[in-house]
Amino acid sequence: GKTTPTESTTDTPGEDTPVGTTDEFEKIAFIVADMANESQAFASKQFQQYAKDYNFEVVILDAKGDAQAETQAVKNAIAQGVKAIFVNPNDINAIIPALTEAKQVGIVVGMFSSDLPADKTDARDFFVGVNDNMAGEAAAQAFLNKFPDGANIVEIGGQSGHDAQIKRHDGFNNIISGTNINVIDFKATNTWSTAEAMAIMEDMIVKNGDEIDGVFCHWDNGATGVIQALMAADMKDVFVVGVDGCRAGFNQVTSGDQSVTIMQNFTTMTQKSLEMARKVIDGEAVEQQNFVPLDIVDIGNIDTFTAPEW
Amino acid sequence: MNNFNTFKKLLKIATKQKAFLAVIAMLVIMLFNQTNFYTSYNLFDLMNSSSILMILAFGVTVVLVAGGVDLSIGGVMVVSGIVVIKLMNNNIPIWIAILCALLVGAVVGTINGYLTVYQKTEPFIITLGMGMLLTGVAQMITDAHPIPCTNPDFSKIANGKLFNTIPHLVIVMIIVFLVIHWVLRYTSFGRNCYAIGGDYEVAKYSGINVRRLKMATFVLCSVVAALGGVMLSSMLNSGSSTYGDTTALVVNCGVVVGGTSFAGGIGGVPQSAIGLLVFGVLQNGMNMLGIASYIQIICQGIVIAGIICLDCYGRKRRREAV
Amino acid sequence: MSEQLNGKKIIQIIFSEYLVLVGIAMLVLVTAILEPKFLSPQNLNNVMRQFGPLIMVALGMTFVIIGGFIDLSVAGMLSLIAVVTISLIEPLGQVPALLIGLCLGAFCGYLNSVLVVISGAMTQAEALFITYGMSVVYGGLALIFSGGSTKQMSGIKADTSLFKEIGSGNIGILSVSFVMFLGILVLLYVFQNKTFMGRAICLTGGNKTAAKLAGIPINRSIAFIYTISGFMTALGAIVLFSRVTTASPVIGKGYETNAILAVVVGGTTLVGGKGSVLRTVLGTLLVILMSNCLNLLGVSVYMQYIMKGAILILAIWLDNRKQL
Amino acid sequence: MEKKKQEVILSIKDVSKSFPGVKALDQVSIDVLRGTVHGVVGENGAGKSTLMKILSGVFQKESGTVIFDGETIKNTSPIQSMKSGLSIIYQELNLVNTMSVGENIYLGRFREMDGMRGTHTKAKELLESIGCTIDTYKLVSELSVSEKQMVEITKALSFDSKLIIMDEPSSSLTADEMKELVNIIHHLKEQGISIIYISHKLDEIFDFCDIVTVMRDGHVIDTKPTSAFTRSDMIAKMVGRTIENEYPERPHCVGETLLEVRSLNTNKLHDISFELKKGEILGLVGLVGAGRTEIVRAIFGADKVKGQQLFIDGKLVKINKPIDAKNAGMALVPEDRKLQGLVLPFSVEANISMASFEKMTKFGFLKRSTEKEIAERQVKALGVKTPSIKTKVKSLSGGNQQKCIVGRWLENNPRILILDEPTRGIDVGAKYEIYVLMKQIAESGGSVILISSELPEVLNMSNRVLTINEGRITGEFNPQAVTPDQIMEKALGLGKEELKS
Numbered sequence A: 001g002k003t004t005p006t007e008s009t010t011d012t013p014g015e016d017t018p019v020g021t022t023d024e025f026e027k028i029a030f031i032v033a034d035m036a037n038e039s040q041a042f043a044s045k046q047f048q049q050y051a052k053d054y055n056f057e058v059v060i061l062d063a064k065g066d067a068q069a070e071t072q073a074v075k076n077a078i079a080q081g082v083k084a085i086f087v088n089p090n091d092i093n094a095i096i097p098a099l100t101e102a103k104q105v106g107i108v109v110g111m112f113s114s115d116l117p118a119d120k121t122d123a124r125d126f127f128v129g130v131n132d133n134m135a136g137e138a139a140a141q142a143f144l145n146k147f148p149d150g151a152n153i154v155e156i157g158g159q160s161g162h163d164a165q166i167k168r169h170d171g172f173n174n175i176i177s178g179t180n181i182n183v184i185d186f187k188a189t190n191t192w193s194t195a196e197a198m199a200i201m202e203d204m205i206v207k208n209g210d211e212i213d214g215v216f217c218h219w220d221n222g223a224t225g226v227i228q229a230l231m232a233a234d235m236k237d238v239f240v241v242g243v244d245g246c247r248a249g250f251n252q253v254t255s256g257d258q259s260v261t262i263m264q265n266f267t268t269m270t271q272k273s274l275e276m277a278r279k280v281i282d283g284e285a286v287e288q289q290n291f292v293p294l295d296i297v298d299i300g301n302i303d304t305f306t307a308p309e310w
Numbered sequence B: 001m002n003n004f005n006t007f008k009k010l011l012k013i014a015t016k017q018k019a020f021l022a023v024i025a026m027l028v029i030m031l032f033n034q035t036n037f038y039t040s041y042n043l044f045d046l047m048n049s050s051s052i053l054m055i056l057a058f059g060v061t062v063v064l065v066a067g068g069v070d071l072s073i074g075g076v077m078v079v080s081g082i083v084v085i086k087l088m089n090n091n092i093p094i095w096i097a098i099l100c101a102l103l104v105g106a107v108v109g110t111i112n113g114y115l116t117v118y119q120k121t122e123p124f125i126i127t128l129g130m131g132m133l134l135t136g137v138a139q140m141i142t143d144a145h146p147i148p149c150t151n152p153d154f155s156k157i158a159n160g161k162l163f164n165t166i167p168h169l170v171i172v173m174i175i176v177f178l179v180i181h182w183v184l185r186y187t188s189f190g191r192n193c194y195a196i197g198g199d200y201e202v203a204k205y206s207g208i209n210v211r212r213l214k215m216a217t218f219v220l221c222s223v224v225a226a227l228g229g230v231m232l233s234s235m236l237n238s239g240s241s242t243y244g245d246t247t248a249l250v251v252n253c254g255v256v257v258g259g260t261s262f263a264g265g266i267g268g269v270p271q272s273a274i275g276l277l278v279f280g281v282l283q284n285g286m287n288m289l290g291i292a293s294y295i296q297i298i299c300q301g302i303v304i305a306g307i308i309c310l311d312c313y314g315r316k317r318r319r320e321a322v
Numbered sequence C: 001m002s003e004q005l006n007g008k009k010i011i012q013i014i015f016s017e018y019l020v021l022v023g024i025a026m027l028v029l030v031t032a033i034l035e036p037k038f039l040s041p042q043n044l045n046n047v048m049r050q051f052g053p054l055i056m057v058a059l060g061m062t063f064v065i066i067g068g069f070i071d072l073s074v075a076g077m078l079s080l081i082a083v084v085t086i087s088l089i090e091p092l093g094q095v096p097a098l099l100i101g102l103c104l105g106a107f108c109g110y111l112n113s114v115l116v117v118i119s120g121a122m123t124q125a126e127a128l129f130i131t132y133g134m135s136v137v138y139g140g141l142a143l144i145f146s147g148g149s150t151k152q153m154s155g156i157k158a159d160t161s162l163f164k165e166i167g168s169g170n171i172g173i174l175s176v177s178f179v180m181f182l183g184i185l186v187l188l189y190v191f192q193n194k195t196f197m198g199r200a201i202c203l204t205g206g207n208k209t210a211a212k213l214a215g216i217p218i219n220r221s222i223a224f225i226y227t228i229s230g231f232m233t234a235l236g237a238i239v240l241f242s243r244v245t246t247a248s249p250v251i252g253k254g255y256e257t258n259a260i261l262a263v264v265v266g267g268t269t270l271v272g273g274k275g276s277v278l279r280t281v282l283g284t285l286l287v288i289l290m291s292n293c294l295n296l297l298g299v300s301v302y303m304q305y306i307m308k309g310a311i312l313i314l315a316i317w318l319d320n321r322k323q324l
Numbered sequence D: 001m002e003k004k005k006q007e008v009i010l011s012i013k014d015v016s017k018s019f020p021g022v023k024a025l026d027q028v029s030i031d032v033l034r035g036t037v038h039g040v041v042g043e044n045g046a047g048k049s050t051l052m053k054i055l056s057g058v059f060q061k062e063s064g065t066v067i068f069d070g071e072t073i074k075n076t077s078p079i080q081s082m083k084s085g086l087s088i089i090y091q092e093l094n095l096v097n098t099m100s101v102g103e104n105i106y107l108g109r110f111r112e113m114d115g116m117r118g119t120h121t122k123a124k125e126l127l128e129s130i131g132c133t134i135d136t137y138k139l140v141s142e143l144s145v146s147e148k149q150m151v152e153i154t155k156a157l158s159f160d161s162k163l164i165i166m167d168e169p170s171s172s173l174t175a176d177e178m179k180e181l182v183n184i185i186h187h188l189k190e191q192g193i194s195i196i197y198i199s200h201k202l203d204e205i206f207d208f209c210d211i212v213t214v215m216r217d218g219h220v221i222d223t224k225p226t227s228a229f230t231r232s233d234m235i236a237k238m239v240g241r242t243i244e245n246e247y248p249e250r251p252h253c254v255g256e257t258l259l260e261v262r263s264l265n266t267n268k269l270h271d272i273s274f275e276l277k278k279g280e281i282l283g284l285v286g287l288v289g290a291g292r293t294e295i296v297r298a299i300f301g302a303d304k305v306k307g308q309q310l311f312i313d314g315k316l317v318k319i320n321k322p323i324d325a326k327n328a329g330m331a332l333v334p335e336d337r338k339l340q341g342l343v344l345p346f347s348v349e350a351n352i353s354m355a356s357f358e359k360m361t362k363f364g365f366l367k368r369s370t371e372k373e374i375a376e377r378q379v380k381a382l383g384v385k386t387p388s389i390k391t392k393v394k395s396l397s398g399g400n401q402q403k404c405i406v407g408r409w410l411e412n413n414p415r416i417l418i419l420d421e422p423t424r425g426i427d428v429g430a431k432y433e434i435y436v437l438m439k440q441i442a443e444s445g446g447s448v449i450l451i452s453s454e455l456p457e458v459l460n461m462s463n464r465v466l467t468i469n470e471g472r473i474t475g476e477f478n479p480q481a482v483t484p485d486q487i488m489e490k491a492l493g494l495g496k497e498e499l500k501s
């Protein structure tokens, strides 16, 4: 039979050609945190679209939003004999043992969208992505810009315990605390559910009434619910900030319902990731941390951005 | 003669076991595809990735055989996984931390058991509630942040490999398998589980201490789930409240797919292992074949519904055939 | 029962039969004291609207549980119907989209019943896993159909007034969705208690073999059970996406547990045969009020899980105690 | 038999017990002597089973004392009573269907039995000692009703009992098995073990009971040696009135063919063909497991068949489901009333009206008043003892439950009434009523198929008897012109053997 990838040097000649590679393309794997999440589904499409440009053939593995499934996906990629693995992690700590194993057998490991903890970066080769902390910070900045004299705002979090939710919350509060902007209410959701965001917003309106000057919602589709709740309560001048820059966010900013969306550019992120991997495989040195800048999109500058495809 | 009998027995199991046939069918399909499926690395990985669910499934099997059901195992797994890491991060020795985590399982199991057995509540719904409650507890003690483990030795428990090939996790799974199999088949406790699952009243009138026994099955199941949680935390080297989302349903489903009856009294851990393997092989095989995620999801659903339907259909045919 | 109903008796009945009412009363009382805005018209209006989607699904689930089965497929089904219906508004127009959505729900439900009937699944457990499998299938179809992305009603260029009305319209002081609920409640109540099929469903839940041998068309009643559940899920999906104006392919997540929770906390037993849609209304009210109250009291989402679990356990426990 | 010192082993004094709505036992006092067979008879609902359940610790008595083997028994539990030497074979079968015969016999005593192998060895010995050859590894669910009954008896024997209570053990035994049981009972008696024997079959009572207690409506009416009773005396005491005959005269206006079954085949049945005439009662005789139930279930559309043609009034009818059968004018009273007949958590009313929806629905809507009428009519007509029609059928005694099922079908005026063991566990009075009903149906132009394991019943009630053996019809008789032996010969399949040899 075939040899295990762990003993990668013992391939005997005359056996079946290794399945991992075809003549032209090298096989790589992109491990998606959750294909039911549209931003990540979009990212995976980008990988499929651009892989060939870098002489790669991409396998998409879905971790289904589950940290355990994600380590399994990494191991599955190892078993498939891929050259490089890109991971969009569900849980940055939980993924480390699996990635260490991948690196041991000589696979290039790239973190996508979220980086490993600072002291564990040797488990990967490079990181490309936005920093969700920065997304939170950018949102905070948008509020500071809008309300220099201070304001009362509420925050609606994404799925509680989710990496992006945690970082957006932390980044946001790092900047906001100590300023004269008061976060008078915060609540995370059970899942990234628009309906839940809407219900929370409705209840926050009841509780805080007209005091609310602004809302930071962790994701644009959640902001859709927030906007519905505000409209139903006839609150027009509330400053709504979302993250993602997806089609919903774009539309809402264009129509004036949402004030700001913090946009992450998955196309750039993907291309950069592929480029990095190509370089590492070809033996070139690369920058370890590559932040793709976030754009603060509002009605004033929205025309300068191309409308997102997701 | 003896050989022939064993063969016949195997054949009987095979025709009765839809799950077993499904696994075989998938293995055969993978034979005809050019993938790395049949490498020792992948096969061990397949076992490894099914191991934690299998461990949980073996515990659940005991409860199901005794006529109960436990949907709180996901919650137990998560909480005990967090407890073990929190304790170790406070410089408590590994073994004591693990014992404490198992204790958490025992406590939850005792509550589940007490409520279902002594308060005669519906276990299905009570354990569902307990699962929700535990998820909340897990979020509260971690503030919904994943907590990495600072003790470097802990990760080796699950991630190490014997002879550099057999993952420790698989060994742990096999030990749990053997122990629970022995308990169910060859001990008074195990046989009495089958009795109370088969007919609770009859067992009661036969002098079995049905309450204590049923209670014990819940405790056992939760302790095993806690062990699963410890292994999960070790494998991931971190603890988080998000790990156990759909675990309870998937595990119970796997056990039933394997052929352990929800009504109680029928089944065993070998069946459960096969039931879980169905999911494991399917997932691994489809990943190997590069099947798109959404299609994979649909296939999984079809396999679950399909096997259960076939199983029911077989039973219906048997009912009609007598 | 034609016995005299005096005050004491009523209280006794409430405590023994409708403990959920006591739970609701306590929840209302505590929240109203801690947060007086709870009783504001605006909040009551919110509760009425938040109530809409879940009650539809839970009413359907009531019949499934009375019939001795269970339906986990509502989660996937709800997602599928929501993304399909919302996508059809633009190409086909509102009324056709609405009708197709409802038909799709009924069809998916019917499909479940066909599987259950053909395979001869007689127990709740078998049905549980078959419908769980189907939930995964429907969820997968929703993902494929939508390509994983959220469908926006606001992004649709077609006329969506009908759905906007369902989502946020009012009839007098009642929301449109609430009026829909009232109408359907009456229909379902009459169906359960005054029609042959309603009785057949109860008998099926009580003892399938006996019902069959007595000439009750149990296959037809199973078909009814699941088709109703599918149809009601479709209504729930429509009310839900009309309210939030978007439909993501995982929008239905959690609806199955919440619906079962609502039915069971209301007092319909999982054993089958016994229960009522009215109980489900109370159960749903409790579930919805709980999250509303916790939101108002500013309790974190963790507590919400804990409270939900605890109330579920408590409700069942207390309910059982009085039966002992 | 020499007269041993007649020592009282069990003394029941002034025991009372009530359930919601009924006083099941009222100041009951009975003494049971060591080494005797003590019969207990009484109508359905007389309180026999309730009393026994109090003795075995399933129910707790409200007042009175019970002294067993010199010790006063308070709040006992089933296991305590078994360990103290009092075991019981319940009226409803009490075995775990999903487990093997051997494990069932030693249920809960796995440890004492030295594991699986010990369990099966000992079980096999015990079964053989009473002449039973059931494989101990077989699952109980695969056994026939009578085999299950034997296993239960074996289980009771496996305890070192001083007193064994048998609550209608014979209701599903064949004649042969019954003989075996009688042997066992004699054997136990010789060892000084006492037996409380409950039965509705008076033959048995007179056959081997030493002392008989008659109960009625929760009271003990009389206790005296069997020899001091006459049959009619005992019946009179049971029902509180005198019944002249146990069986009414059979119907005699047999007309042309009503139902014809042609080549009915299933996995168990082979080429079953027979006719049923108008106004006839057709008896099916066979050993338990012969396939009688299968025949009627197949005709009724309850089971899948490989092939059959059914003609009613000479016209071919298609019957795939029980509803078709119902619409064709058939009615089936199944053999297992709890599992197949009743919806236990529902009211008497709902259970009786179950098959009459055509009558009580209009455009699919129920007419509650009609439903009430139907239920009240049948409760009255059949004399169902129930506090009200809203009472849950679960709390009725076995005989009254059976009457509810019969009533359900009678409301439909069926032309073909199929009764599968209709009198199992039913008292003399109720039995007579059911016989009269059968006769009425037959005389009003319908026909009855009667399955019963009680040969006298079939012989006395039917116009014609078919014997069934291993899924085949082996003979047809006029019951007035044959002896029971001739019929049993065919039912045992002996005729075939003789032909071969």
Ligand SMILES: Nc1ncnc2c1ncn2[C@@H]1O[C@H](COP(=O)(O)OP(=O)(O)OP(=O)(O)O)[C@@H](O)[C@H]1O
Binding pocket: D019, D020, D022, D023, D024, D042, D043, D044, D045, D046, D047, D048, D049, D050, D051, D091, D395, D396, D397, D398, D399, D400, D425, D426, D427
């Ligand atoms: N669990 C129960 N709950 C309420 N009532 C009961 C219960 N068990 C028995 N009864 C009532 O007690 C009375 C005596 O019933 P029991 O079963 O002892 O009668 P029985 O003499 O054994 O009759 P049968 O010959 O039909 O078995 C009946 O009226 C019955 O309805």
Ligand SMILES: Nc1ncnc2c1ncn2[C@@H]1O[C@H](COP(=O)(O)OP(=O)(O)OP(=O)(O)O)[C@@H](O)[C@H]1O
Binding pocket: B322, D141, D142, D143, D144, D145, D146, D286, D287, D288, D289, D290, D291, D292, D293, D294, D451
């Ligand atoms: N639930 C069951 N599962 C498996 N086998 C069964 C089951 N019920 C009955 N059998 C088998 O079928 C055979 C027939 O059983 P049963 O006593 O019901 O026969 P029957 O034809 O109804 O008898 P009778 O002639 O008294 O009506 C038995 O030998 C038994 O082994």
Ligand SMILES: [Mg+2]
Binding pocket: D048, D049, D050, D091, D167, D398
């Ligand atoms: Mg009785």
Ligand SMILES: [Mg+2]
Binding pocket: D288, D289, D292, D293, D335
């Ligand atoms: Mg029979």
